[in-house]
Amino acid sequence: MEKPKKDPIYKSFGYAFEGIFAVIKKERNMKIHCCMMILVIAAGIFFQISVIKWCLCFSLFGLIMALEMVNTAVEAVVDLVTEERRPLAKLAKDAAAGAVLIASIMAAVAGVMIFVPEFLRFADQIFI
Numbered sequence: 001m002e003k004p005k006k007d008p009i010y011k012s013f014g015y016a017f018e019g020i021f022a023v024i025k026k027e028r029n030m031k032i033h034c035c036m037m038i039l040v041i042a043a044g045i046f047f048q049i050s051v052i053k054w055c056l057c058f059s060l061f062g063l064i065m066a067l068e069m070v071n072t073a074v075e076a077v078v079d080l081v082t083e084e085r086r087p088l089a090k091l092a093k094d095a096a097a098g099a100v101l102i103a104s105i106m107a108a109v110a111g112v113m114i115f116v117p118e119f120l121r122f123a124d125q126i127f128i
């Protein structure tokens, strides 16, 4: 049997961007992640953080947002498969949500470790 022809690469990118915009529109948590990213970028510019710190920040933005996308995909698939309350459906949804939570907590810890010393250095320059 002949394989169906694949969409050109630019179309695949288009679908991926559609997915990103759909999740930003639908998911409150994704909007919160976007706001946090904008705040962290503003703080990074203000404190002129190092390239290594920028790399860490962008890696963590990517990790959290990608996990939020996967979480939304898992929720959609579970809802597609069953509308009944089922233990496996609960496990799938809660595990996917837990993955986002773990990454968010770790990112918050990393954020404190990156920005608190920057803030203290800035406060030192201002008040002394």
Ligand SMILES: Nc1ncnc2c1ncn2[C@@H]1O[C@H](COP(=O)(O)OP(=O)(O)OP(=O)(O)O)[C@@H](O)[C@H]1O
Pocket: 027, 029, 075, 078, 082, 083, 084, 085, 086, 087, 089, 090, 093, 094, 097
């Ligand atoms: N089909 C189901 N069977 C069993 N438990 C479910 C089922 N659907 C949802 N749940 C439970 O209810 C919780 C809330 O589900 P819901 O689909 O509203 O997602 P949510 O956690 O509110 O996510 P979001 O706010 O991102 O949409 C889930 O985390 C899960 O524990």
